[in-house]
Amino acid sequence: MADKNKHHLAMAIRAINTLAVSAATLALAPSALAQEQKVLEEVVVQGIRYSLEEAADRKRADGRVVDVIVAEDIGKLPDNNIAEALQRITGVTINRDFGVGSEVSIRGLKENRVEVNGRSTMGDGRNGINFEDFPAGFLSAVEVVKSPTPEMVEGALGGTISLKTARPLDLKDTVMAATYDMEYADKADNWAPKINIAAGDSWDFGDAGVFGAMAMFSYQDRTLRQDSYETSLFVYDHTQIANLDQPAQNTPSGDYVVAAEHKFEPYTEERERTAYNVTLQWAPASEKGNFYLDVNATERDGNQEAYSILYASGTPVATADTYEDANGALNNYRMEGVVAIPKTWSSFRSTEAFTNAFGGEWNFTDKLKVSGEFSRAESKTFEPASEFNWRSVDAAAEALNPSAANELKSDLTIVNSNSKPGSVVFDDGDIFAQTENFAFREYRYIDERVNNEETAFKFDVEYAEPFDLEWVTAVKTGIRHTENDYERTQSELRLKDIYKNLKDANGDPAIIWMDEIAAAFPGSIITPGVGSDAFDHTGIAGSNALTNFTVYDAGRLKNVNETFRMVQQLLAGSNYNTPGNSDGYISTNGSVADDLVESKGSYALIGEETSAFYLQANLDFERWHVIVGGRYVETDITSTAYNQDGTSLVVEKQSYDDLLPSVNVAYDLMDDTIVRFAAAKVMRRADYNELSPTYIFNSDRITATKGNPALEPYRATQYDIAIEHYFGTGNMVSAALFYKDIASFLKETSRCDYVPDAMATQNQSIYENICIKDFDNRFANTSDYTFASSQAEFDTAVAESRNGILTTLPSNGESGKVQGLELGYQQAFDFLPGLWSGFGVNANYTYADSEDPDGVALEDISKNTYNAQLYWEHSGFGMRLAYTYRDEFLDDIYQKRTERVGTQVGYNDGVSDPTAGNSYRDELSQLDFSANWDVNDNIGLVFNVTNLTAEPTVNRSVTGTVWQVQENDRRFTLGLRAKL
Numbered sequence: 001m002a003d004k005n006k007h008h009l010a011m012a013i014r015a016i017n018t019l020a021v022s023a024a025t026l027a028l029a030p031s032a033l034a035q036e037q038k039v040l041e042e043v044v045v046q047g048i049r050y051s052l053e054e055a056a057d058r059k060r061a062d063g064r065v066v067d068v069i070v071a072e073d074i075g076k077l078p079d080n081n082i083a084e085a086l087q088r089i090t091g092v093t094i095n096r097d098f099g100v101g102s103e104v105s106i107r108g109l110k111e112n113r114v115e116v117n118g119r120s121t122m123g124d125g126r127n128g129i130n131f132e133d134f135p136a137g138f139l140s141a142v143e144v145v146k147s148p149t150p151e152m153v154e155g156a157l158g159g160t161i162s163l164k165t166a167r168p169l170d171l172k173d174t175v176m177a178a179t180y181d182m183e184y185a186d187k188a189d190n191w192a193p194k195i196n197i198a199a200g201d202s203w204d205f206g207d208a209g210v211f212g213a214m215a216m217f218s219y220q221d222r223t224l225r226q227d228s229y230e231t232s233l234f235v236y237d238h239t240q241i242a243n244l245d246q247p248a249q250n251t252p253s254g255d256y257v258v259a260a261e262h263k264f265e266p267y268t269e270e271r272e273r274t275a276y277n278v279t280l281q282w283a284p285a286s287e288k289g290n291f292y293l294d295v296n297a298t299e300r301d302g303n304q305e306a307y308s309i310l311y312a313s314g315t316p317v318a319t320a321d322t323y324e325d326a327n328g329a330l331n332n333y334r335m336e337g338v339v340a341i342p343k344t345w346s347s348f349r350s351t352e353a354f355t356n357a358f359g360g361e362w363n364f365t366d367k368l369k370v371s372g373e374f375s376r377a378e379s380k381t382f383e384p385a386s387e388f389n390w391r392s393v394d395a396a397a398e399a400l401n402p403s404a405a406n407e408l409k410s411d412l413t414i415v416n417s418n419s420k421p422g423s424v425v426f427d428d429g430d431i432f433a434q435t436e437n438f439a440f441r442e443y444r445y446i447d448e449r450v451n452n453e454e455t456a457f458k459f460d461v462e463y464a465e466p467f468d469l470e471w472v473t474a475v476k477t478g479i480r481h482t483e484n485d486y487e488r489t490q491s492e493l494r495l496k497d498i499y500k501n502l503k504d505a506n507g508d509p510a511i512i513w514m515d516e517i518a519a520a521f522p523g524s525i526i527t528p529g530v531g532s533d534a535f536d537h538t539g540i541a542g543s544n545a546l547t548n549f550t551v552y553d554a555g556r557l558k559n560v561n562e563t564f565r566m567v568q569q570l571l572a573g574s575n576y577n578t579p580g581n582s583d584g585y586i587s588t589n590g591s592v593a594d595d596l597v598e599s600k601g602s603y604a605l606i607g608e609e610t611s612a613f614y615l616q617a618n619l620d621f622e623r624w625h626v627i628v629g630g631r632y633v634e635t636d637i638t639s640t641a642y643n644q645d646g647t648s649l650v651v652e653k654q655s656y657d658d659l660l661p662s663v664n665v666a667y668d669l670m671d672d673t674i675v676r677f678a679a680a681k682v683m684r685r686a687d688y689n690e691l692s693p694t695y696i697f698n699s700d701r702i703t704a705t706k707g708n709p710a711l712e713p714y715r716a717t718q719y720d721i722a723i724e725h726y727f728g729t730g731n732m733v734s735a736a737l738f739y740k741d742i743a744s745f746l747k748e749t750s751r752c753d754y755v756p757d758a759m760a761t762q763n764q765s766i767y768e769n770i771c772i773k774d775f776d777n778r779f780a781n782t783s784d785y786t787f788a789s790s791q792a793e794f795d796t797a798v799a800e801s802r803n804g805i806l807t808t809l810p811s812n813g814e815s816g817k818v819q820g821l822e823l824g825y826q827q828a829f830d831f832l833p834g835l836w837s838g839f840g841v842n843a844n845y846t847y848a849d850s851e852d853p854d855g856v857a858l859e860d861i862s863k864n865t866y867n868a869q870l871y872w873e874h875s876g877f878g879m880r881l882a883y884t885y886r887d888e889f890l891d892d893i894y895q896k897r898t899e900r901v902g903t904q905v906g907y908n909d910g911v912s913d914p915t916a917g918n919s920y921r922d923e924l925s926q927l928d929f930s931a932n933w934d935v936n937d938n939i940g941l942v943f944n945v946t947n948l949t950a951e952p953t954v955n956r957s958v959t960g961t962v963w964q965v966q967e968n969d970r971r972f973t974l975g976l977r978a979k980l
Contacts, residue, residue: 047072047878047932048871049828052842053730056826058141063618063627064664065147065678065720065736067091074166074177074979075137075196075216078880079928080944082142083131086161088867089144090736090822090844093860093886098224098269099947099968102132106144107738108818108848108861109158111684111714116163116296118153120482122353122379124450126155126687129353129379133298135218137179137196138277140166146738147664147678147720150614150629151460151476154660157684157714157742168200168212169281169290174980175200175214181942181975185224187536188268188969192222202281209284216277226267227535229421229965231259232897233957234768235905236316240789241330243318251328251905257961258330259416261766262424263310264546266530268554271302289369291360298353305346305554307528309432309546311412312766313791314338319413327960328905329416336411340392340431341441341765344551345385345699346558353379367464378453384446386560387699388552390514391441391499391765392431402509405500408437415542419922419954421535421965423542432549433527439499440512442763443567444699445560445592447491448602452688456482473618476629484608486688491596494761495567495576495584505573512570514550521566526553537950538967564592584761600646601757604692604707607638608685623668630661635685639709641694646757652693652709658683669723676722676736684714690810695755697805700763702770703896704753706809716742722822731827740818748894749811750917752785752804754778759803767794769896771806778802787900808894816858820848838874843867854914859893862886862923876934885925891955895919897964901957915958922954938980944973 054070062068067089071077079085083101087094095103106112114121114128121129143162145152152160166175181194195218202212235255238244247254275298283290314335321332359373397406410431415423431437460478504510518525531547534540540547557563571577571586579585587595616629637654662680669675689696692707722736752771764770771785772794778801785804788794797803828840845866850858864887871880894917902913930944947970955964 047873048078048869048880049730049840049873051078052826052828052840055141056726056730056732058143060674060724060726060732063625063666064145064149065676065722067144067146069142071140073977074175075179075198076977077136077139077142079882080136080181080194080946080973081131082134082136082139082163084928084946085136086142086144087884088842088844088869088882090734090824091146091738091820091846091848092144093862093865095860096968097132098226098267099971100132100224102130104131104161105860106146106158106161107740107820107846108850108858109740110860111157113153113156113160114163115153115160116355117165117294117357118162119355119357119373119375120153120377120454120456121163121355122377122452122454124351124379124381124452125689126685129298130351132271133273133275133300133351133353134163135196135216135220135273135275135298137198137218138165138216138275138296140164147718148660148662148680148682149627149664150616150631150660150662151478153480154612154631154633154658154682155684157682157716165216165277165279165294165296166198166200166214167281167292168202168214168279169210169283171200171202171212171214177977177979179975179977181973183222184972184974185222185969186972187227187533187967188223188225190223192220194218194220194222194973194975207285209282212281214277214279218275219273221272222270224269224271224969225530226269226969227530227967228263228265228267229535230263230265230897231963232261232769233901233961233963234258234260235900236330241316241318241333243322248324248328248905250324250326251959252903253905255328255905256324256330257328257901257905257957257959258316258333259414259422259961259963260314260316260335261310261312262414262422262546263308264421264531264534264544265306265308266528266534267304267306268530269302269304271300273298273300275299288364289360289362292358294355294357296355298351300349300351303346303348303558305344305558307530307549307551307554308343308345309549309551310342311335311338311340311410313768325416329959329961331416332414334411334413337409338412339407339409339765340438341390342432342438342549342551343387343389344554344557345387346554347383347385348558349381349383351379351381353377367466369462370460371462372459373457375456376454377456379451381450383448383450384560385448386446386557386563387442387444388557388563389442390438390551392437393439393499393511395437395513398511402511412545417541417962419952419962419965420538421540421544423540424544424546425542426545430545430548432545435514435518435525435550438514440514440517440570441499442494442496443498443563444492444494444496445564445596447593447596449489451485451487454482454484456480471619471621473620476614476616476618478614480610480612482608482610484606484610486604486606486608488602488604488688488692488694490599490602492599493584493586493592493595493597495571495586496761496763498571498576501575502571503575507575510574517552517566517570524553524556524566525550528554535952535965535967537970538952538965560592600642601695601755602697603642604688604694605640606688606691607640609636610634625666625668627664628662630659633658633660633683635713637685637691637709639691639693641692654709654711656712658713658715672727673723673725676720676724678718678720680718682716682718686711686713686810695753695758695805695807697758700766701758701761702763702766702806704755704758704805704807706753706807708810711810712744712812714742715744716740729828729830732824734822734824736822738818738820738822742816742818744812744815748808749783750806750808750894750899751781751783753781753807755805758805762803762805764794764798764803767791769806770794771804772797773802773804775800775802781807806896806899816850816852818848818850818858818861820846822846835874838872840871840873842869842871856893856914856918857890859890862889878932880930882928882930883925885923887923888920890918891921892919893917895955895963898957901959901961903958905959918958919963920956920958922956924953925949925951938978940977942973942975942977944971944975946971946973
């Protein structure tokens with residue numbers, strides 16, 4: 001590993017030399033460059049080139065280590081999504097949801113602050129508003145600040161993402177602009193509209209001052225699709241696999257990794273977003289200050305529906321074609337005695353988020369400026385989810401003996417694939433399409449709500465050149481106080497094990513067949529066409545019986561009332577219609593709200609108050625420019641949750657304070673070359689779900705996450721050294737070294753918890769995934785656990801109350817480090833003749849190395865990341881090819897589908913191997929294309945393709961065995977832009 005790191009570092013050093021030579025060569029390009037610059041002074045530059053030039057100018061003028069993205073024109077960032085635009089910046093990587101940029105990491109860290117015009121935004125957690133919810137068209141610029149200053153709000157471990165909207169008093173002319181785009185998603189086969197409208201102006205009222213107003217509106221309605229193929233990885237000794245007579249040769253333990261419980265999930269998601277932004281600004285005739293009112297709001301509604309086509313249990317059997325691959329995984333084998341358990345599920349999300357602010361600044365003297373702001377930010381999310389599930393039952397045996405356990409078990413053959421969905425072939429044909437043997441197993445509905453709000457007040461004072469010291473540009477000080485409230489509630493209706501526990505009005509065993517529901521409720525049972533084109537970009541390794549299935553219609557399931565009334569009719573007069581039934585209760589005539597039961601174990605209420613004071617000095621010594629000072633922050637947290645038996649609320653309190661010194665130094669080495677140094681202590685409070693002591697269960701009550709109110713915040717000390725050389729107009733080459741020492745990085749651990757209420761409704765049909773404790777610790781929460789290797793062993797454990805909930809929870813005390821190198825280069829080739837002068841390039845490379853105390857890399861950090869944009873703009877035409885790449889990274893430190901697999905492979909007790917459960921994501925690359933034509937000064941046409949090569953997402957265990965493959969849409973956009 002050390003040699004590999006040295007190799008990467010050597011590559012990086014060579015890259016610096018190459019970039020420096022390139023910059024010097026191009027900077028000394030023909031004298032035509034000087035002539036071209038004179039011409040450029042007379043031309044208004046727009047588009048990508050303008051965006052890059054302005055970004056370089058802002059980076060150069062800033063006293064911090066910062067990168068900037070500037071809108072090409074009103075309402076037009078270089079990419080249609082904020083996260084996808086940010087991925088072009090050095091040190092920034094993103095994750096995607098349905099192929100759309102949703103989550104940003106800065107230097108490998110996701111714990112960042114997202115703000116609009118310097119104030120907080122609200123989402124479901126502490127990271128702020130989801131980038132999918134905030135329209136890119138509202139922004140004039142985006143800053144990524146990697147080295148903080150004392151006046152900046154604390155809370156960023158990686159960096160601060162500062163979203164900037166246009167200010168009306170900064171407008172030089174009246175602005176009226178509109179865009180209308182139609183986006184086509186090829187897998188969803190859907191055309192979606194997107195509208196952005198912006199209007200702004202200012203009016204001079206003489207002695208009454210200048211008043212400005214800016215309003216923006218955005219609407220988007222899209223449908224996306226994602227195909228997902230998953231397996232669970234199990235570990236078997238060769239004696240547990242029929243027909244194998246020797247241990248594995250490629251694992252330290254001699255155990256085999258066996259993929260089972262194959263699942264195909266085609267997702268479809270509908271997203272509708274409406275947003276507006278209004279800014280009012282007034283400046284008096286004296287020009288001593290200004291006051292403003294900002295109102296920003298977003299409403300997002302959307303439904304996600306999917307079909308989970310999977311089987312459970314089974315015994316692996318080797319065949320003549322079976323072999324062990326280089327990762328110790330079994331390939332080409334059979335699973336015998338599996339049970340089919342298809343599901344239909346639907347999840348709706350409705351989010352309302354807003355930020356309001358009133359503030360202003362006033363220059364009392366030429367030297368003294370006072371500013372203040374009162375702001376409120378709030379996010380309300382309502383997320384109901386439904387499931388309608390089945391289980392394979394032997395209909396013939398059920399008719400003969402309804403009291404028996406008439407499971408229908410099947411045998412299948414599996415052919416693995418290295419990076420594509422494998423082949424699953426049942427001996428009895430496509431069993432998921434054989435409706436006569438599927439019984440109604442479970443119906444559930446969950447109502448979850450999250451409210452998150454912040455009220456903030458800040459007051460700042462700035463004094464220029466105190467005591468007439470010219471080298472002290474300004475001294476700044478200020479205070480900020482916030483009050484945050486976060487609340488999560490959850491209620492649920494769950495009718496489980498209907499296929500084996502249902503009794504009719506006479507008390508006799510009964511069962512509800514899929515064919516019966518199809519006959520009684522026409523159109524409710526369907527055979528979706530999503531299987532016929534599954535993985536049409538990536539391909540499937542062979543025939544796959546999971547893609548041909550018949551299920552309950554997800555379109556009906558998302559209509560909660562329709563499905564609920566149907567279930568009421570199906571269960572009328574049964575034991576499930578009897579109050580007090582241990583398997584759940586459904587009323588005869590009530591609504592779904594009447595039957596919901598509060599999940600007290602999932603309730604969380606967190607209150608937080610912070611008070612901050614800072615002192616900052618801006619210093620100038622000819623070529624030296626320094627920002628130095630410190631920020632002191634006090635934090636008080638109150639966490640409220642129900643006790644273990646759900647009878648009363650328990651309150652826990654936590655307080656801590658932090659002193660956060662920082663220094664930013666910029667040295668003008670030459671007129672066009674800047675050397676920067678920065679050092680700072682930073683902190684980031686744990687997220688709300690990490691602080692809440694309540695459980696968040698998965699749908700089967702097999703796994704859960706749980707927080708810890710006593711958590712200290714993330715704390716880190718960071719250092720930056722950078723050099724930037726600017727040449728020509730907007731051209732630059734840069735290099736930066738960074739180091740972060742994370743003193744209190746939170747580490748996830750797992751244990752087997754005793755949670756009686758959840759265990760009472762636990763889905764025990766997949767017993768292999770349920771943690772088991774020893775007899776002496778059966779009523780304890782313990783990190784010492786195993787998994788049952790047979791149904792009989794599991795049944796014995798349940799009888800002895802030794803089953804539990806596999807729970808992951810964070811803890812303090814761990815440390816980590818992130819260090820690396822960033823290289824950047826951009827240049828417009830405007831010194832070239834004619835059409836060639838329209839070419840330009842923007843490229844960057846980041847090397848990042850990370851490690852926790854166990855020697856495991858930190859989550860979401862790729863060692864090598866690079867971006868390249870080649871663009872051409874001339875005579876009203878423009879084109880851009882943008883490529884981004886990141887290599888393999890730790891995607892999840894604990895993933896339940898890989899929980900048994902560690903470096904030693906023989907892991908099975910939850911604590912013996914720090915790599916157990918690690919899930920790694922394969923290298924990711926994406927190519928995007930965009931083109932535009934300015935028909936005239938007012939009208940333009942645009943065309944974009946996102947994910948041009950339709951790259952899949954592949955996840956593996958730490959041993960290299962694939963457990964998940966996902967494929968998303970290519971998105972094509974055709975649009976019209978107009979401005980006055």
